[in-house]
Amino acid sequence: xxxxxxxxxxxxxxxxxxxxxxxxxxxxxxxxxxxxxxxxxxxxxxxxxxxxxxxxxxxxxxxxxxxxxxxxxxxxxxxxxxxxxxxxxxxxxxxxxxxxxxxxxxxxxxxxxxxxxxxxxxxxxxxxxxxxxxxxxxxxxxxxxxxxxxxxxxxxxxxxxxxx
Numbered sequence: 001x002x003x004x005x006x007x008x009x010x011x012x013x014x015x016x017x018x019x020x021x022x023x024x025x026x027x028x029x030x031x032x033x034x035x036x037x038x039x040x041x042x043x044x045x046x047x048x049x050x051x052x053x054x055x056x057x058x059x060x061x062x063x064x065x066x067x068x069x070x071x072x073x074x075x076x077x078x079x080x081x082x083x084x085x086x087x088x089x090x091x092x093x094x095x096x097x098x099x100x101x102x103x104x105x106x107x108x109x110x111x112x113x114x115x116x117x118x119x120x121x122x123x124x125x126x127x128x129x130x131x132x133x134x135x136x137x138x139x140x141x142x143x144x145x146x147x148x149x150x151x152x153x154x155x156x157x158x159x160x161x162x163x164x
Contacts, residue, residue, distance in 0.1 A: 005051035005076070005089075005162040007147050008035050009043040015157035018092050022082050029083075032090060032161055043156070045147035050140035051076050051162060053133060056125060057116040063125070071100040075144070076160060091160040095151075102152035105145040113138055 010018075014035065021028040047054065052063060055076035059068025066078045073079065074093050083090040093101060117134045126133065151158055 003049055003052075003162055003164065005047045005049070005160060006036070007045045007047065007144055008040070008159040008161070009147055009151035009154065009156040010035060010159050011156060012095060015092060015094065015159075018082055018090070018157075018159065019080075022080075023084065025083055025085050025088075028090060029088070032088075032159075035159060036161070043147070043150070045140075045143040047140040047144055048136075050137040051160070053117065053121050053125065053137040054141055054144070056121045057113065057137070059120075061120040061122055071097065071104045074101050075105070075148075087164050089160070089162045089164065093158040093160075095155050095157050098148060098156065098158050099152045101158075102145075102148040105148055108145070110138060113141065 014031070017031055018028065021031055056063060058072040058075050064077070065081050067073060068078075074097050077089065077091055078093075079097070080092045081089065082092055114134060117137065121129070123129050128136075148158065150156075
């Protein structure tokens, strides 16, 4: 599978529907497909495969759900994993948490990001590890940070999806 991640800034009503679908992967995937098919460009941020390194450097270097310190733990894989199967990741961040994440991400500099990548992301996390991967991850991160800012201003939740 592609493992390409996408962040969507969704409405409160859409977020509620995702919460209600928890435990029903069939219904959950119908909702994901509807959001993906709508492809509301002003309210999404693609991140290709950079989500993996992004999550690791924002948390404790591990690829795990709920790891790391708040609010960085909520950016990619946390706090709510809605899909129960192994073939998809569907994370949801509530609007009040989106505000906290947006504030925290807004203060991050490229220097901080580079230092975290080099000190926290395990060199064996992927074959691509290194300077090129760092620049690739930073480039995608900037659009994710911008989306969190926009979602916080608009009172939206953030949905992250990736196929495994």
